Amino acid sequence: MTKTKAGLPVETRKLEGWGRYPTASGLVMRPEKLSAVREAVTSERWTSVLARGLGRSYGDPAFNPEGCTLFTERLDRLISFDPQSGWLRAEGGLSFRSILDLFLPRGWFLPVTPGTRHVTLAGALACDVHGKNHHRDGSLGRHAGRLRMLLASGEEVECSAKERPELFHATIGGMGLTGLILEAELRLVPIQTAMIRQQVMPAGDLDSLMALLEEHDTRVPYSVAWLDTVAQGRSLGRGVLLLGQHAQVSDLPVAHARNPLRRGAGLRACVPVEAPGGLLNPTTIRAFNSTYFNLQKRKAGESLIALEPYFYPLDLVDDWNRMYGRSGFVQYQFVVPASTARSTLVGVLEACARKGLASFLSVLKRFGPGAGNLSFPFEGYTLTLDFPVVPGLFEFLDELDRMVLEAGGRLYLAKDARMNPATFRAMYPEFPAWLEVKRQVDPHDRFRSAQSIRLGMHSQEVLSR
């Protein structure tokens, strides 16, 4: 271990994303003060840097194997909050969990949230995360105000949708490659209770599931469908639509209505040991899929559910990513336009069946309009599948990439671990415009990640190659 001029330890350690594939080794620092961040970003000790939040992106976007990865979770100070408007300003390393701890009891919620609370404000903005309300409210960047950024030159600048808009839009969804987000503003939304009114609607096949989504998701803010990837034939694509809206005080039983913002305690579990071959194999995944479908079918109808288990069911199991064993797993998430969605979904599900691959968790959702630049969502359907890394998986995923590309779709960079540069460029036609901004603010590619190296997302890149 060595130290920086300011005495901060720099160590070499194993680096990986939430999917634990791929892995690398590299230098790591955990700055707590702005001066240390500035020193790290401009230091001549390494050729490049990258900010990392809580490492909840799946593949290789959140580490830099060549230079120094800056773990930012200590940069988590709350700067201001306006209770009239809901505007919060905080350092980029503040986690969504801390925001909820502070603001949920006061009647405020996140405008957009991913399926885990263990993300940082800046990490979530750099991926422009989407939530169950994307069809109504868009992705997180739409609810952000000003960003304070540290650029490769060491200069600090502010940007927003109105001020330096090109930098703002290239940073939202820009995967940490335009600079380091020091502070960000986010507008929280008022809520009356910490409960959700949930409606569960089972569907026996893909057509009925898509019809349910189209019929119902416009009337409620939150919608997502769980899909059984094991079912075949007439049941292909069967699943369960889960709709939700914030409960009002008048929706609660009298005893609960006295303290409507009280949070449920929630059960906690963890994956205690690393199963060498993983706890999830084709047999356990199959069993889970059909059991879960039948369980949800029995729950059909409306119920009240505590807000956090509704939004973050996976957070109840610590380190659940270890269930896939040491080889790790890949989360494959794509979006396709509505016009090609049905045929692509059928094609992907049939291809999985032919290959004998079932996904443990599979989520189908409708997106509303997108935000441009490298932001992932656009209007259409998105499907998320989890696959353990096994021999032959990547050739199979290349085949899926071709289907998605032909359908006019693309993959989510926050989940990507293995896409090739040609596919990336074809899927993201806005890349050249994004690269123009990168060239202006980071001409020597000071900000790099394993993913940006793999995909060639660099100022020095020649696009016609």
Ligand SMILES: Cc1cc2nc3c(=O)[nH]c(=O)nc-3n(C[C@H](O)[C@H](O)[C@H](O)COP(=O)(O)OP(=O)(O)OC[C@H]3O[C@@H](n4cnc5c(N)ncnc54)[C@H](O)[C@@H]3O)c2cc1C
């Ligand atoms: C269980 C689970 C459920 C999820 N559900 C969803 C979902 O529903 N929707 C969705 O969109 N995503 C989802 N995700 C993905 C996750 O929300 C995103 O990857 C999120 O951005 C991770 O935040 P993080 O703080 O861990 O960032 P990291 O994973 O550490 O980093 C992500 C990116 O942000 C950049 N970054 C981090 N900090 C900064 C900074 N200060 N300045 C500039 N760039 C920075 C990094 O360089 C990297 O490119 C889920 C992930 C998990 C594990």
